[in-house]
Amino acid sequence: MTHFNSVKKAALQAVLIFLSIFMIIGCATTSSGDKKTQGTQKRHISSAIFSQYGFRLVEQKQIEMISGTAYILEHIKSGAQVYYIDNDDKNLSFTISVSTPPETDNGANHVLEHMTLSSTRSYPGKEVFFGASNTTLNTYMNAQTAATYIQFPFSTTDERQYKQLADYYLSAVYEPTLDDFIFMREGFRYELPTKDSPLTINGIVYNEMKGANANILRQANSVMRESLFPDTVVKNDSAGKTETIPTLTVEDIRKYHKTYFVPSNSIIGIYGDLDIASFLEFLDKSWLSKYEKSIPLAKIPEQKPFSKPKSVYRNFPVTASSNAGGRAVISKGYALTGVGDKEMPSLMLLINILNNDNSPLMKALDESNLADHYFINVSMATRQPQFEITAQNIAPEKASTFEHIVVKALKQIAAEGVAPDLFNSVKADFYAGAVLARENTQIGLDILESMAVGEMSIGSKYAIATSNYDVQNVTMQHISKMVDRFLVNNNHSVLVIVDPKPGLAEEQEKAERDRLAKLKASMSASEINALVTQTSAFNSWLKSEDKKGQESVKKLQVLTPENLDTDIEPARIKEETWDNVRHIHSYVKGPALRTTFYLNLSDLTPEELHYASLYMTLTGELGAGTMTEEQVDYQLSMLVLGLNTTVEPFYTSYDRKNSYPVMNLSWYSELKNARKAEQLVSTILYDTILDPSRIKVLISMEKARADRNLQTNAVYYALSRAGAACAQSYTLYDHLAGIPYYQFIQKAYKEVSKNPSVIIEKMLAVRDKMLVANSPIIITAGINSEEASNAGKVITKRLGSYNGKSNTNYTAISQPAKKTAFVIKDSVSYAASAQPIPVDKLQTFTLASDILANEYYIPKIRLEGGAYGASSITDRVYFAAYSSRDPNPMRTLEIHKRAKNADFALKKETLAPYIIARYGMETAPLGLYTQAFVNAVNYIRNYSIDDMKANLEKTKNTTVMEVEAAIRNINAGECYAVLANESTLRTADVSFDEVIDLTKEEK
Known part of the structure; x- marks a missing residue:
């Protein structure tokens, strides 16, 4: 239940939006201008190093937010683009990004992504990827399909392993074997165990998309993409539709690969502290020098803008027993034709402003009470960015009202801008992402991937990747002009209504059964026998020993246990106690101070823990003390770099035998703002104003998030419940983060709709019971400083007295x-x-x-x-x-x-x-x-x-x-x-x- 205030949530979303949205398989103000980013500056590398191995240095640029230098290279013979970022990060990252226009809805892109890493000429086998992922020293290995590109990322902390995994990934992208049986396993296959068996269909991608397409939000996004770009290949679903995946053949896959999976249509990314000369020599001699330039980086023709906005209505399948009333998703979408590198920082900031609860747009939507939740998404994968304002759980007949409110609010912003405090706070908060960039342990992959996406989508390598840093130069005028040009005066727009239809799920399931039965009935006896034989052969292949794959994986295992260094850098810890508060300071050199405040909540009942969790979720979203909601939002953004508020288990020992619930309040701040930041956080914790009208809106938003989590991360709930069922010490975690909390939010939503005062009274009572001096702990992380020494003294001063006996083993929850x-x-x-x-x-x-x-x-x-x-x-x-x-x-x-x-x-x-x-x-x-x-x-x-x-x-x-x-x-x-x-x-x-x-x- 990581929580950011509304600005923080928007900033976090924007960092991720462009990198992962809908992938299948996610400051000019004085307070920010002098902020330092983490890390140390690296050396300059001579262009002679690059030319020695067949590369031409196209440009180089300092990337301050990661204290690195980007070298943009072109391999002269093959035409491959190589982005190399040199800095002191020991977590070495590598990516290959391929431009992949989706020619149809049959999922060729997605199936190909699965097949490439399964078996290659240099690393043949039935399934090499999982063996490689599970038996090599890596910190991340994956591949992902987006609307118009596929990316292949990995990272490792060992340079020897880095080179070997790069060899495997290059072989996977440029020379996969694309075997028939691998296609049947990863894509789809018809199964007929005996001639009298019913015909069935199976396959990993096919089943993946059955799950993905059962998500109404994904469906709404797909309909929007199809409707905004009807005349280009962007309209096609690169991940595949379950109804069209069965039309795909392995020959389609091979043809597609031959066309697009070549070095000149790909961008190779290299990141971190490694011997670049040695690696470039390997890259040239082992791989790129074998290829000639073929197609340039594949471009997709732009969709011609519409002369007037359109609207589209679609049904979404749900079961007959579902209550579909008011459960529609409605989106107002725009194609942002003409967005370039100069506009991108403004667009990124605009997204964050509009997503903010205090923006004119969100205020108008919240006041309308049309839906449970509203949010904004942008996808760069569509090449002409796809911008959407979405309402979740809304009556379909409210579509025109929703559209009217959106358009009116956008016109107001174009004409008047937004409140200066809102603009400055969002801007400062978004820039904080640059200050703490290296807190992201996979920043290397994120930067490399977003540079490639920027180049493929708008021809700019840095516009997305460094937008957190570049936002410093954006002004209010830029924001107004962006809204006016790309939204208000943009007829290339679609209103999408996706309406759940009870019984349609059963209709579709029956239609699929009937299709399979009809298909079998149309088959001749010889065709049936052939399919029975094929099913048997495929199953035998699946169960057979993968000797080639084992040998391939073994080639990737370049280290031995004897190579492993078990030395660990010692922690620098200092502890002191004042007023019964335990303060632990952990030294680290950096530009900020992280503070964490723990309180023991073991005196709360299981139900009260849920209300405490809800209260902590709402903090930062409401007014507090003498501050309005807008003022809280502004102060948080100007003083706090990141805020996390949860109720969670605290395990008393490494073995996790015992745990107790704690309030966890954590925040980052610049040292110079540390005291003011703590005063602000203290006011928010103790004096949040539970306004009934806002509580209704916020709990409905929390319900929408809970519903979305269940749709997208159901396996997490299964693991949480199974773990609690077998281990008593895990029941508290399941209670706070699993299905019990999901059920509590559903109940709270119903209750607040009828009588918000009941919910408010319970939260206030829990707040009083929670904020007492029951084993308070302050943890600080940063340099040794006066600010660190004094951290926690403001926020703990207001704690109520506690005369009970602290319990460190909470057993009030039944297994x-x-x-x-x-x-x-x-x-x-x-x-x-x-x-x-x-x-x-x-x-x-x-x-x-x-x-x-x-x-x-x-x-x-x-x-x-x-x-x-x-x-x-x-x-x-x-x-x-x-x-x-x-x-x-x-x-x-x-x-x-x-x-x-x-x-x-x-x-x-x-x-x-x-x-x-x-x-x-x-x-x-x-x-x-x-x-x-x-x-x-x-x-x-x-x-x-x-x-x-x-x-x-x-x-x-x-x-x-x-x-x-x-x-x-x-x-x-x-x-x-x-x-x-x-x-x-x-x-x-x-x-x-x-x-x-x-x-x-x-x-």
């Missing part, structure tokens, strides 16, 4: 049923099974989990079963296996039960890569302040540097016998949670202790 089913609306399912594990065997069970994920769950559940996701994890106190977007969750549970019987014929040399990969995950770098904060928390838990080293040594020295024993002790069939639709659960041959219908929560 949930061991076997629970949750009814949801999705056409695909989510499953998780869990069991408790002994903490002294954690390292062994974690390695066992890694092996099971790679060699058992992924092959059987994802590759054979067609689920989009399958894996396993350990979380100190429990082990869990899970699946996502799963067509057969009951089969998955059975596979979970049989895991202990898996025989991997482990040897020391086959275990070693898992040890290396796990070491990479355990030692992955954190942000400067985050690492300092973690050091302080470990100190509180008496988890020392020596303990950390000992656990790394445990991992490093784990034996085959120990891992085999752990696998034999896997018994994840006792506790499980499944989220599935009513039809799936009704036909399930699995028993449940409890079935909870979440579809009724929304009624």
Whole structure:
């Protein structure tokens, strides 16, 4: 439940919008002008270094926000563009971005993204990617498909591993094998086990898109894209539609790859502190010099602007039992033709201003009470940016009213601008993203990916990537002109209404069954026999040993456990106590101060914890003390770099045996503003004004977010419930962040709609009970300073007295049923099974989990079963296996039960890569302040540097016998949670202790 005030949320969204929105697979003011960014400046590299290896230096530019230098290179022979960012970051990043115009809706782009990393000429096999991801020292490996491009990113902290993984990624992009059976597994296939069996369809991408297309927000976005760009390929769904994916053939894939997957149509990104001369030599001699220039970076013709706005109405499938009234999504969208690098910082700031709760637009929409939630999205992947203002949970007949309010508010902003305080606060807040850029541990990938997106979409490498920094030069006049030019006077606009239709889900399911039956009926006897033979051959291939893949993965394993360094930089911790407040300071050199305030909430009842959590979520969104909501928003943006307010479990020791609920209030500030920032945060905490009309709006927004989380992250809820069912110490977490809190928000929404005073009275009572001096802890991270020494003295001074006995083991929450089913609306399912594990065997069970994920769950559940996701994890106190977007969750549970019987014929040399990969995950770098904060928390838990080293040594020295024993002790069939639709659960041959219908929560 990470929370930012409205400006903070908007700023965070904007950082992510351009990088990941709808990917499938997300200051001129004096207070900001002298801010410093993190890191140290790097060296200058001579252009002779580049030319020596066949590259031409096109330009170079300082990127202040990451203390780095960008070198834009062109490989002369192949025409490939290479973006190299040189700085002191040890988390080395690599990307390949390919421009991929979607020629149809058949999902060729998406299926190709899946297939490329499965098998390549240099690294052949059935499925190389997961083996590589799970047995090499990497901090991130993935690939993702956007509307008009595909990106292939990875990162690692080891330069030897970096080069080898780059070799694999280059081979995947430029020379995948694109085998028939891999296409059938990753894309789709018809299955006919016997001639008398019903014809069925399966495939990883096919099932993934069944889940993705069950999200009404994604559907609305897709309809908007189709409607704004009807005459260009942008209208096509690059991820694929379930009704058209079955028209795709492997020959279509091969043809598409041959056309677009060439160096001259791609951008290669390199980032971090590495030997660039050696790497460029490898890149030239091993790869790029083998290619000639072919097509330039693929461009997409612009959609001709409309002469007048349009409107589009579509139905969205929901079950017959659904209450669809007032559940529509309505969006007002614009194609922003002509946005260039000069306009981009203004556009980024405009998005943040409009998304702000205090903007004229959001105020007008909130006051209308038309919908539960409003938000703005922008996608750069459409080349002509797609800008949308969306209302969620709205009556479809209110579309014209919604459009009128939006247009009127935009005209007002174009004519009058916005309040100076709003403009300056949003601007300062957005710039804070540049100040704390290096807190993002994957900033290298984010910068490289956004540079490539900027080049492909608007021909500007830096406009998106450095917009947090470049926003300093934006003025109010720029904002007004942007609104006037690109929104008010822009007829290239569509009003989209996506309206849920009860019963349409069943109609579509029946239509698909009928299509499959008709298709089989149309097949000749020889065609049926051929499909039976093909199904058998494919299943045999799936289950066969992947010797080539094993050899390919082995080539990528360039390190041994002996290479691993278990030295850890010592933490610099200082503790003092004043007025019964425990203050821990963790030293780190940087431009800001991070402060965290913990309060023990163990005296609150389980229900009161939910009200406390809701109150903390609303802080910063309302007026406080003598300040109006707008003034709070302004002061937060000017004084606080980031604010996080939650109620969460605090584990008293590393083993997580005991926990208690805490209020967690964390914020960043510049040192010079530290005292003022704390005074502000203190006022917000103690004196937030619970205005009934605003409470209604904010709780409806919280409900919309909860609904969206359930739609997009259902597997998280399955894991949370399964973990709590098997481990008592995890029940508090599940209560605060799992299904119980989702249910509480649904209930609060209904209650506040009837009588907000009831909710307000409960929150005020909980606030009084919460803000007492029950074991207060202040943690600071920053340089040693007077500001750090005095941190916490303002905010703790107002605490009420506490005469009780502090409890550090909260047991008021009953452990949930061991076997629970949750009814949801999705056409695909989510499953998780869990069991408790002994903490002294954690390292062994974690390695066992890694092996099971790679060699058992992924092959059987994802590759054979067609689920989009399958894996396993350990979380100190429990082990869990899970699946996502799963067509057969009951089969998955059975596979979970049989895991202990898996025989991997482990040897020391086959275990070693898992040890290396796990070491990479355990030692992955954190942000400067985050690492300092973690050091302080470990100190509180008496988890020392020596303990950390000992656990790394445990991992490093784990034996085959120990891992085999752990696998034999896997018994994840006792506790499980499944989220599935009513039809799936009704036909399930699995028993449940409890079935909870979440579809009724929304009624």
